[in-house]
Amino acid sequence: MSISQLEARLQELEQHALLLEPDASHRFPMQQAVERYAQHFLEALPEAPAFVPRSETHDSLAPFAIPEQPKPIAETLQVLQHQVDTPGINSASGGHLGYIPGGGLYYAGLGDYLAAVANKYAGIFYSAPGAVKMENLLLRWMAETIGFPAEAAGNLTSGGSIASLIALATARDAKQITSRLVPEAVVYLTSHTHHCLNKALRIAGLGECPIRLVPMDDRYRMQPQALRAVIEQDKAAGLTPWLLVASAGTTDVGAVDPLPELAAVAQQHQLWFHVDAAYGGFFALAPSGKEILRGIEQADSVVMDPHKGLFIPYGSGAVLIKDREQLAKTHYYSANYMQDALAADQEYSPADLSPELSKHFRGLRLWLPLQLHGVAAFRSALEEKLLLAQYAYAKLQELTGFETPAAPALSVVIFRYLPAAGADANAFNQRLVQAVQQDGRVFLSSTKLGDDFMLRFAILSFRTHKATIDLALEILQEKVRELQTQR
Ligand SMILES: Cc1ncc(COP(=O)(O)O)c(C=O)c1O
Incomplete structure (x- = not known):
């Protein structure tokens, strides 16, 4: 390639590569679309489920395919909404009480x-x-x-x-x-x-x-x-x-x-x-x-x-x-x-x-x-989680049929339901956690203590408050009743 051919080609490539540097008139609409999406997500969060089981529509890789040419932002945000943000655990939800919940402070996103x-x-x-x-x-x-x-x-x-x-x-x-x-x-x-x-x-x-x-x-x-x-x-x-x-x-x-x-x-x-x-x-x-x-x-x-x-x-x-x-x-x-x-x-x-x-x-x-x-808000939120665990533990002790083997040291509360004598407690609790997960209003996960199948409340989301724990306790009782009538 001669120098002049090289220069012509470089100019052509530079023009195309400039697509990677949108100017303000392109940046703003993109940013506004993203911000609208984020605000809608946050506004809908209090009513959104804490868990959505994966369905067949989530199994295809096709929506994620990498295009050779640009795609509109609305289309890409739709993929995000349907294929990513919907199925599975909604880890932004205050109803996420499984595993160890993560956070998701909005200002961290800005950071x-x-x-x-x-x-x-x-x-x-x-x-x-x-x-x-x-x-x-x-x-x-x-x-x-x-x-x-x-x-x-x-x-x-x-x-x-x-x-x-x-x-x-x-x-x-x-x-x-x-x-x-x-x-x-x-x-x-x-x-x-x-x-x-x-x-x-x-x-x-x-x-x-x-x-x-x-x-x-x-x-x-x-x-x-x-x-x-x-x-x-x-x-x-x-x-x-x-x-x-x-x-x-x-x-x-x-x-x-x-x-x-x-x-x-x-x-x-x-x-x-x-x-x-x-x-x-x-x-x-x-x-x-x-x-x-x-x-x-x-x-x-x-x-x-x-x-x-x-x-x-x-x-x-x-x-x-x-x-x-x-x-x-x-x-x-x-x-x-x-x-x-x-x-x-x-x-x-x-x-x-x-x-x-x-x-x-x-x-x-x-x-x-x-x-x-400011740190003071974090101190209050953390103290609130410790007290919520005490509250959940005390409430579980009041409920008929629930067993709480150890008082919470921090914000995890471990428990199980003891079905009538002769019934298989492990099988019952496994069905119980599955029923709560399918319901989706809150998400619980399980573990084992020795041979016993146990349920847990892991209270660490900054969005988990007393109403969440009350709802979780209500759902548990409702599911116990349903499972018992199915037997
Ligand atoms: C006590 C404890 N240690 C370590 C880890 C691992 O941390 P990470 O998942 O951030 O790698 C976890 C995760 O839940 C945990 O609960």
Whole structure:
């Protein structure tokens, strides 16, 4: 190609590529259409179902097909509405009481929008000093919230699973668990520890560590005495006790392990003490939550998820490590092409403290709602969730036929219905949860305690209030009646 041919072709391509840069007259209508869609979604939310079973119309991939030429916004928003926002759990609904509900604060959405428009390169201080400072400040604020020292460091991750991976990789290197030592390095957890910890161990090359499931008490909390005993046994057998994983809010029942006692055992035996507070950690902001989480400040590492307890949309976890040098030792790396960034070392960069290099500027979706709402509103919402759990527990105890095996420590309430003697309780409760899900006004999920099939209220959406719990209790009684007449 001659230079003049090249120039002509470049001009042609530039003209076409300019489609990717809509001007204000194109941007505004698009933005208004999107905003209308969002407002309609939010206005309809109080009456919208919490669960819509998938139907055949949702099974085709065709509506998602990638076009060669532009499509109108109205058509694309229709796909979003029918194929994405309708089927499955409506995680924005206050009626979502299953699993661990996420948040979805509107101002977090605005933060994401602004982060995407400016597209700051938030992994490196040199390229985005303000973004990195904002994220580090958020992490310092979280550290302060749980009583960690100012020197602690951390990372805003995509969620609790990646945050746990960062914590365990750091714990591995801090305690010098080289591959030769892995089969002797013992990990202590309970059968209610979240499975992302087992996954993290495997991914971090620690899958061959012996794992001890420490017995729990009648409120599903790790028993410190039992932990002591099993550590002594392991030491006597020539093994190396390495890692203690406590939970500050288990997924199954919301239990908080006895953190001060476990911290003492960890200290005595020089274990790395990790606390999984992915679900429970932000209750430290609530007046009564602080006391429930007492002892968390003694951990070496903590995971707490803003997309759970801070009501941020999915995609926001956090890990905090007391010894920032250890965190950096495990994750720091450099490359020749990044030499310009080396001089800008006033702040640790996220890229120094996590597996990621390029990353979403996650800080803005947290910082903006905290600025615009103020922390006090979060404290009230979290205190409200704790009290709603107490309320649901008390109400369930009043209802004939329902069994509530453990009082809620945080905001998960576990229960089941006991049908007449001789009836299969597990089969009944399985049908009960399915009936509630099919009804759709609220969404509940189930779990097992030993061999017993159990239902749960997981109360964490900022949109869940007393009326939601009253409705859920009404629906449960209605479905019990219906199931009993079907027998
Ligand atoms: C206690 C606990 N830890 C860890 C996780 C994993 O977090 P994520 O789903 O954000 O990866 C969860 C998820 O529900 C959880 O409840």
